Structures are given as structure tokens and as C-alpha cells.
Amino acid sequence: MKVMTFNLRCDFFLDFNNRWDERKKLVFDVINKYNCDIIGTQEATKKMFKDISDNIETFNIIGNPRSKKLFSERNDILISKKHSIIENKTFWLHDNPEKYGRSRWYSMFPRICTTAIVELENSKRIRICNSHLDFLLPQARAYELKKLSEFIKKEQEKEELPLIIMGDFNSNPNSKLIKEFINGDVFNKRLVAVQDKKKELYNKATMGNFKNKEKGSHIDYIFVSEEFEIIDVEIVKYNVNGKYPSDHYPLMAEISIK
Structure with a gap:
């Protein structure tokens, strides 16, 4: 199966010729072209959601x-219609995860995680989580990831499933946050970043600011539990005549359940 995390970039008025209406067809192209089973998106507003739908x-x-x-x-x-959605929910990365719109005082915005149990074509079930951590303060990101981990751990205790956690973590690979998360210090379960299949990707940007960049911030991740084999991974630099669908590049991986 193929999975992708894709920060779509919100429709920000100062983006000028890179506003949503100028690039939405490119986003549709990416979604349709790469034939993924699961796509986790970040930063979509109500209008963007409607256009995609x-x-x-x-x-x-x-x-x-x-x-x-x-x-x-x-x-x-986004879940391919080849597969069945068993359950899904959105929770807030806060002490009260079910409380709509909650955030810590030092977080710029409320932060959420969307999660689903999906039954694949082969009848195997997996759990998928998609999130976007604070862009400003490391302590906010650490708190949010802790709350995400606590919630998912409780869900896994109810039903232990192969696990995919993806999104924009706003943290580089050498950051304390990412190292502790991979080592299980945060989640109490070892997760593997799909980039480990091609470690040279850690030196390449996943945020291109609507340009073709090799070096820069590598902040988008797909983590998988040890039930998965990572077959391939790539940073997708789809563009048309130098026009990019987002200020982030999608990160895509081919994986299978062992």
C-alpha cells in the first residue's frame, strides 16, 4: 500500500500567485496521480476541504x-474507497482531548489529530493518525506530541493494531522531539520513520516554499510500527513549469504489513 503526508498550505493572502485558487488543480493532480491508499493532509480550510471533496x-x-x-x-x-473505514475521530492535543477547540496558552492555535481504523482490501485492520504540531515553540510541540501519544496509547490498549502516525511535526530529524519519539521515550512503542529506508532523504527539504529546494527544513514524517515493512520512500516534487502545489513537498512511502 502507498501512504502520503501532504501539508497543503492554507490559503494565505500574502502568498499572492501561490494562493489556493492558483494551485488547487496541482493538488488534485498529486492526489490523483500517485494512486495512494492513504493521504494525510494538513492546513486545509473549509473552502479547500470543499474543493477537494x-x-x-x-x-x-x-x-x-x-x-x-x-x-x-x-x-x-483521505482514504481510498477500496478500503473500509471502521471508525474515525478527531481529538485535541490537550488535557481534555474531546473538548472542541482547546489549546494551551503557549500554543498559537488549537492542535488536533485525526485518527481512523481502516480495514484494508485484504481484511487486515490498521490505525492511522494524522497531526500538525505547533510551528513556534518546542515546548508546545513536546506537550502536543505527549498528548497525542497518550491518547493513541489508550486506543491501542483497546485494540492493538498496526500503526501509522504521519504529519507535519515542525521538527528536524536531529531534534530532541523526533529522536525521543522514534526511541519510544514518548510513545512507549518503537516507531520507524519511513525515511530510514533512504537515510539520505533526511538531508533534503520537505518544505520548499513553492520552489525547487534540495536543502532546508525536513519536518514532515510518516512513522510506522514494526508490523510494517518499508518498501520505498520518496519526497515528491511534482510541479508544472516550476509551479508547485504547496510550500511543502508530499512525502510518500510504499509499505506492507509483514
């Missing part, structure tokens, strides 16, 4: 906005 026919889309504000962002998961 209206133009993408081969996926079911799950998720909720992080707050009730008009331009509130979402961490939606």
Missing part, C-alpha cells in the same frame, strides 16, 4: 476543523 472521487475524506473560526484548519485523512 468536489473534485476527488476515489477517496473518502474524514476529519474536523480544529476550532469554530471561519478559516480554521483541518488535518483530514
Whole structure:
């Protein structure tokens, strides 16, 4: 199966010729072209969500906005209609995860995780989690990842499933946050970043700022539990005549359950 994490970049007025309406067809192209089973997206607003829903026919889309504000962002998961969605929910990375729109005082925005149990074509079940951590403060990211881990650990105790956690972690590979997460210091379960299949990718940017960049911030991840074999991984630099679908490059991996 193929999985992808894709920060879509919100529709920000200062992006000028890179605003959503100028690049949304490129986003649709990426979603359709790479034939993924699961795509975790970040930063979609209500309008972006509607446009994707209206133009993408081969996926079911799950998720909720992080707050009730008009331009509130979402961490939606697109799931190929080949597979069945058993359950899904959105929770907040806070002491009260079920409380809509909650955030810590030092977080710029409420942060959420969208999660689903999916039954694949082969009848095997997996758990998928998609999140987007704070971009400003390391202590906010550490808190949010701790809350994400606590919630998912409880869900795994109810039903232990092969696990995929993906998203924009706003942290480079050598950061304390990523190292502790991979080592199991945060989650109490060893996870592997798909980039480990091609470690040279850690030196390449996943954030390109609408340009073709080799070096720069590597902050997008797909982590998988040890039930998965990582077959291949790539940073997708799809563009048309130098026009990119987002300021982030999608990260895509081919994986299989052992």
C-alpha cells in the first residue's frame, strides 16, 4: 500500500500567485496521480476541504476543523474507497482531548489529530493518525506530541493494531522531539520513520516554499510500527513549469504489513 503526508498550505493572502485558487488543480493532480491508499493532509480550510471533496472521487475524506473560526484548519485523512473505514475521530492535543477547540496558552492555535481504523482490501485492520504540531515553540510541540501519544496509547490498549502516525511535526530529524519519539521515550512503542529506508532523504527539504529546494527544513514524517515493512520512500516534487502545489513537498512511502 502507498501512504502520503501532504501539508497543503492554507490559503494565505500574502502568498499572492501561490494562493489556493492558483494551485488547487496541482493538488488534485498529486492526489490523483500517485494512486495512494492513504493521504494525510494538513492546513486545509473549509473552502479547500470543499474543493477537494468536489473534485476527488476515489477517496473518502474524514476529519474536523480544529476550532469554530471561519478559516480554521483541518488535518483530514483521505482514504481510498477500496478500503473500509471502521471508525474515525478527531481529538485535541490537550488535557481534555474531546473538548472542541482547546489549546494551551503557549500554543498559537488549537492542535488536533485525526485518527481512523481502516480495514484494508485484504481484511487486515490498521490505525492511522494524522497531526500538525505547533510551528513556534518546542515546548508546545513536546506537550502536543505527549498528548497525542497518550491518547493513541489508550486506543491501542483497546485494540492493538498496526500503526501509522504521519504529519507535519515542525521538527528536524536531529531534534530532541523526533529522536525521543522514534526511541519510544514518548510513545512507549518503537516507531520507524519511513525515511530510514533512504537515510539520505533526511538531508533534503520537505518544505520548499513553492520552489525547487534540495536543502532546508525536513519536518514532515510518516512513522510506522514494526508490523510494517518499508518498501520505498520518496519526497515528491511534482510541479508544472516550476509551479508547485504547496510550500511543502508530499512525502510518500510504499509499505506492507509483514
